[in-house]
Amino acid sequence: MKRIRKAVLPVAGLGTRFLPATRAMPKEMLTVVDRPVIQHVVDEARAAGIEHVVFVTGRNKNVIEDHFDRQFELEATLRDRGKMKELGLLESETPGAGATSFTRQQAPLGLGHAVWCARDIIGDEPFALLLPDMLHLGAKPFLADMMEAYSRTGGNLIGVYPVDESETNQYGIVDIGGSSDKVAEIRRMVEKPPRGTAPSNLAISGRYILQPTIFNLLETQERGAGGEIQLTDSMLTLAKSEPFHAVRFDGAVYDTGSKLGFLAANVAYALSRDDIAPDFKAIVKAHLG
Ligand code: G1P
Numbered sequence: 001m002k003r004i005r006k007a008v009l010p011v012a013g014l015g016t017r018f019l020p021a022t023r024a025m026p027k028e029m030l031t032v033v034d035r036p037v038i039q040h041v042v043d044e045a046r047a048a049g050i051e052h053v054v055f056v057t058g059r060n061k062n063v064i065e066d067h068f069d070r071q072f073e074l075e076a077t078l079r080d081r082g083k084m085k086e087l088g089l090l091e092s093e094t095p096g097a098g099a100t101s102f103t104r105q106q107a108p109l110g111l112g113h114a115v116w117c118a119r120d121i122i123g124d125e126p127f128a129l130l131l132p133d134m135l136h137l138g139a140k141p142f143l144a145d146m147m148e149a150y151s152r153t154g155g156n157l158i159g160v161y162p163v164d165e166s167e168t169n170q171y172g173i174v175d176i177g178g179s180s181d182k183v184a185e186i187r188r189m190v191e192k193p194p195r196g197t198a199p200s201n202l203a204i205s206g207r208y209i210l211q212p213t214i215f216n217l218l219e220t221q222e223r224g225a226g227g228e229i230q231l232t233d234s235m236l237t238l239a240k241s242e243p244f245h246a247v248r249f250d251g252a253v254y255d256t257g258s259k260l261g262f263l264a265a266n267v268a269y270a271l272s273r274d275d276i277a278p279d280f281k282a283i284v285k286a287h288l289g
Contacts, residue, residue: 138251
């Protein structure tokens with residue numbers, strides 16, 4: 001079984017739901033506590049053993065490339081001032097030379113198209129796909145959990161979590177035949193089912209492990225829900241010839257692509273930090289009156 005070494009992070013979205021904040025700044029750079037959303041996701045990938053991160057970007061996203069580069073002036077200043085803790089943090093969180101790639105999606109044709117844009121950089125290897133809007137807060141980085149499951153199942157895996165029945169029309173939904181196992185075979189999946197037609201309440205959480213055969217299908221995939229080239233549609237075809245398992249996430253998922261999800265993530269991540277939680281709790285309590 002081939003090891004998963006590379007991860008794809010699609011970051012070409014316009015961020016219209018966060019205007020005016022995203023007029024000049026990519027939505028992925030909005031901060032949850034003290035780090036950009038994208039950094040939380042890269043940290044998760046690296047903690048799971050990912051060695052190379054492929055960013056599928058678009059216009060006005062250059063600052064993401066700068067964020068993951070070394071900054072000699074800043075490093076020198078921190079060293080001069082004896083700020084070794086901050087320096088250590090910068091160094092440990094910056095991917096090494098040659099461990100990142102950036103390619104552009106060029107046109108907003110959907111998630112399936114964004115993933116397809118990474119085909120040459122990924123090559124003939126299975127890979128992880130992480131949608132940066134979705135933050136997973138749990139005891140362990142979720143992708144690490146999925147890697148562990150992959151070592152037993154092989155094939156393709158999709159991270160899932162339960163959502164309210166009223167929200168199933170906003171996500172990809174999978175059917176695992178009512179199984180309560182953490183890792184279960186997928187029977188069916190559907191992208192954003194109309195209200196009342198979802199086969200379950202298990203939503204695709206934005207974490208995947210995929211075989212490179214997906215690229216051949218994406219190449220000719222016709223437009224689906226919302227007029228976009230949907231990854232879920234190609235996965236449905238792939239599921240006819242390759243195994244697909246769902247891995248359930250036990251922690252909390254925050255959809256930072258929505259204002260409320262973003263605010264909730266800030267509250268939850270602040271409360272999960274030993275250095276901030278005590279004072280922050282008092283502030284929240286005072287605001288609630
Ligand atoms: C995408 C996927 C969907 C998944 C969701 C998670 O949709 O197509 O299956 O549930 O991400 O955020 P999007 O949010 O890009 O519309």
